[in-house]
Amino acid sequence: MLLMTVFMLLLAAAALWGLGAIWFQGPGNAVLRLLWMAAWLLWLAGCGFWGLGRGLPAVSAALWVVSLLLMLTWWRQIVPSGRRDWAxxxxxxxxxxxxxxxxxxxxxxxxxxxxxxxxxxxxxxxxxxxxxxxxxxxxxxxxxxxxxxxxxxxxxxxxxxxxxxxxxxxxxxxxxxxxxxxxxxxxxxxxxxxxxxxxxxxxxxxxxxxxxxxxxxxxxxxxxxxxxxxxxxxxxxxxxxxxxxxxxxxxxxxxxxxxxxxxxxxxxxxxxxxxxxxxxxxxxxxxxxxxxxxxxxxxxxxxxxxxxxxxxxxxxxxxxxxxxxxxxxxxxxxxxxxxxxxxxxx
Structure with missing residues (x-):
């Protein structure tokens, strides 16, 4: 039970981090980024309800982990640049x-x-x-x-x-x-x-x-x-x-x-x-x-x-x-x- 609680807290923290990553680095204007953030939350919630509703918590956990890994893969593509219109x-x-x-x-x-x-x-x-x-x-x-x-x-x-x-x-x-x-x-x-x-x-x-x-x-x-x-x-x-x-x-x-x-x-x-x-x-x-x-x-x-x-x-x-x-x-x-x-x- 304790391990499951810790796991869920880590997933929740990662989900919140994903929201920040999308808001500050996501494509498009503010409205589009808000839509991406909503889609991220809906996807994670959907994965959870789908697996837990069928008595398959391991499937939900696996979908969450895969989603976070995909988010991290995108995140790693964001690299610093020396070429911008600097102050x-x-x-x-x-x-x-x-x-x-x-x-x-x-x-x-x-x-x-x-x-x-x-x-x-x-x-x-x-x-x-x-x-x-x-x-x-x-x-x-x-x-x-x-x-x-x-x-x-x-x-x-x-x-x-x-x-x-x-x-x-x-x-x-x-x-x-x-x-x-x-x-x-x-x-x-x-x-x-x-x-x-x-x-x-x-x-x-x-x-x-x-x-x-x-x-x-x-x-x-x-x-x-x-x-x-x-x-x-x-x-x-x-x-x-x-x-x-x-x-x-x-x-x-x-x-x-x-x-x-x-x-x-x-x-x-x-x-x-x-x-x-x-x-x-x-x-x-x-x-x-x-x-x-x-x-x-x-x-x-x-x-x-x-x-x-x-x-x-x-x-x-x-x-x-x-x-x-x-x-x-x-x-x-x-x-x-x-x-x-x-x-x-x-």
């Missing part, structure tokens, strides 16, 4: 190259397509993709940013790498939106979005969230060895570069802005246990604090308050007398004013 801010993937000046890519790398947009609104911006060289021996810091856009439990996670010359580059895992497309967390379970891993200037990817989208953004300095910083930086860069040849789907649960960070960190040897706060990403700082990787000597509340860069980012203004590169350095320095953990950073 401007995710239109190109980063490319990783070893710098010709030093053949050893562990020392110096060239990142092509680093985003450095100038945002006036979400619809009004200057498109700027740049090539930038980074000497990994000059890596000085790693900061985790959490940007809150839907209550305290949900935040977007970004990771910023800082160098001795004051430059920063941020890696952000996002959906690769098509033009006019909006994020839907439920759709993210059903292969609706491809994955984008953006490398960007802080004045772009942090300021657009605080200044344009009205999000609250906090920075937390990680207590990390320089050798691990290099490995994590290269893990990010290689993962972003790989999307040029092997597009991937975003998944709200298994391949999102936080879980992929966790996967990359584990890939370079970090011991990070599974935790519910990886899914409720707004509580990621609590998770990191429990691991002892945040700036020591401060409470989490002190780090949270001092790392809130929202108003500092809004207040900062560039001087017309400095170069664009220097303005980026000035912005990064200004938003970190008063943050703990900067004492040993050049």
């Amino acid at each position: 401007d801010d995710v239109a190109v993937h980063m490319q990783l190259q070893a710098d010709g000046a030093l053949a050893d890519s562990r020392q110096r790398v060239l990142l092509k397509n680093v985003r450095n947009f100038r945002w006036r609104s979400d619809e009004d911006y200057d498109v700027r993709w740049e090539s930038r060289r980074y000497e990994l021996a000059q890596l000085a810091s790693v900061d985790v940013a959490t940007s809150y856009w839907m209550g305290p439990a949900i935040a977007h996670t970004l990771v910023s790498f800082g160098f001795n010359n004051g430059e920063h580059v941020v890696f952000s895992i996002e959906i690769r939106k098509q033009k006019g497309e909006q994020f839907d967390a439920l759709a993210g379970f059903f292969r609706r979005y491809e994955l984008a891993l953006i490398a960007a200037d802080e004045r772009d990817i942090l300021a657009v969230r605080t200044n344009i989208r009205g999000e609250q953004l906090r920075l937390y300095r990680l207590n990390m060895r320089q050798s691990v910083m290099r490995e994590l930086f290269m893990a990010y860069a290689r993962e972003a570069d790989s999307l040029n040849d092997k597009p991937r789907f975003y998944n709200t649960l298994t391949a999102n802005c936080t879980t992929i960070v966790w996967q990359l960190a584990r890939r370079v040897g970090a011991t990070l246990p599974l935790d519910w706060r990886l899914l409720a990403s707004g509580y990621l700082p609590e998770y990191l604090n429990s691991l002892g990787v945040l700036t020591p000597g401060y409470s989490l509340n002190e780090l949270r308050l001092a790392g809130d860069i929202t108003e500092r980012a809004k207040a900062w203004q560039s001087s017309a007398e400095v170069s664009d590169a220097q303005a980026g350095v000035d912005f990064s320095r200004a938003i970190r004013a008063g943050m703990p953990g900067l004492e040993n950073t050049p």
Whole structure:
């Protein structure tokens, strides 16, 4: 009896999954997809009543399993694509190259397509993709940013790498939106979005969230060895570069802005246990604090308050007398004013 109950619950869950798959990936417009969903439910119900009404529950179970296998066969035909009418801010993937000046890519790398947009609104911006060289021996810091856009439990996670010359580059895992497309967390379970891993200037990817989208953004300095910083930086860069040849789907649960960070960190040897706060990403700082990787000597509340860069980012203004590169350095320095953990950073 227990096994039959479990079996029926699994079939019910699979049937509900099939409804979501049809709604988000089925052919035709909304009306046609609703008809397909109704047909799916009627077919499953018909199989059940037909077999059970004749005292043949095994036949009903077999028909259900075959139906689900056919649904999965169709589902496997849905593959990620690198060719769509992408939104401007995710239109190109980063490319990783070893710098010709030093053949050893562990020392110096060239990142092509680093985003450095100038945002006036979400619809009004200057498109700027740049090539930038980074000497990994000059890596000085790693900061985790959490940007809150839907209550305290949900935040977007970004990771910023800082160098001795004051430059920063941020890696952000996002959906690769098509033009006019909006994020839907439920759709993210059903292969609706491809994955984008953006490398960007802080004045772009942090300021657009605080200044344009009205999000609250906090920075937390990680207590990390320089050798691990290099490995994590290269893990990010290689993962972003790989999307040029092997597009991937975003998944709200298994391949999102936080879980992929966790996967990359584990890939370079970090011991990070599974935790519910990886899914409720707004509580990621609590998770990191429990691991002892945040700036020591401060409470989490002190780090949270001092790392809130929202108003500092809004207040900062560039001087017309400095170069664009220097303005980026000035912005990064200004938003970190008063943050703990900067004492040993050049």
